Amino acid sequence: MVLKLLGRVPTDYYELQEAWKNKTDGNFRDFDNRTIAGVTFHQRFSLPRNREFPLSQLFDAIRKELQAGRYVIVGLAIGDGWHNWVIYDESLDGEFIAVTKLGKETAELRQVKKLIRAMEGTDIGVYEYMRHE
Numbered sequence: 001m002v003l004k005l006l007g008r009v010p011t012d013y014y015e016l017q018e019a020w021k022n023k024t025d026g027n028f029r030d031f032d033n034r035t036i037a038g039v040t041f042h043q044r045f046s047l048p049r050n051r052e053f054p055l056s057q058l059f060d061a062i063r064k065e066l067q068a069g070r071y072v073i074v075g076l077a078i079g080d081g082w083h084n085w086v087i088y089d090e091s092l093d094g095e096f097i098a099v100t101k102l103g104k105e106t107a108e109l110r111q112v113k114k115l116i117r118a119m120e121g122t123d124i125g126v127y128e129y130m131r132h133e
Contacts (some may be wrong), residue, residue: 001086001101002071002127008037028075028125039129041073046123053121059096059113065126066090073125074098076115084125087112 003009003016016036028043035041045058065072072087076098085098096112109115116122 001084001099002073003037003039005071005086006039006129008039008129028073028123031125039127041125041127044124044126045121047121049119049121051120055117055121058116058121058124061126062087062096062124063090066096070127074112074116075122076109076112077119077122078115085109085112 004011004013028041029046031041032043033040044061045054047053062072062074066087066089074085074087075082076085083100085100087096087098089097091097091110095110095114098109098112100107100109
């Protein structure tokens, strides 16, 4: 999704999603330091999820990425499984706002911090790239 949002791949590009579809043990580590379409991804906050998780540092890191004009990829436990979301903004009340694709539908989540607190932490995917001028 991030590659599409950045205009690095066409909207009908599904190669990564197809490869990931049947993966049961996927993790951001699969993309750590990997460059795809000129975008290099990095895993951050790969720590045990518990009461000692540095939530304030995680939230500061997300805010810094957003302020730099970059999206943040986050894995969130919803229902019985995990799903990747893209944090794209912070609301006036300080909550992070994320979107994901559920088939052809786009879903939005407006309480990402609340969910991450309940999960006692999560890892994130960040990236770097040279902007097209």
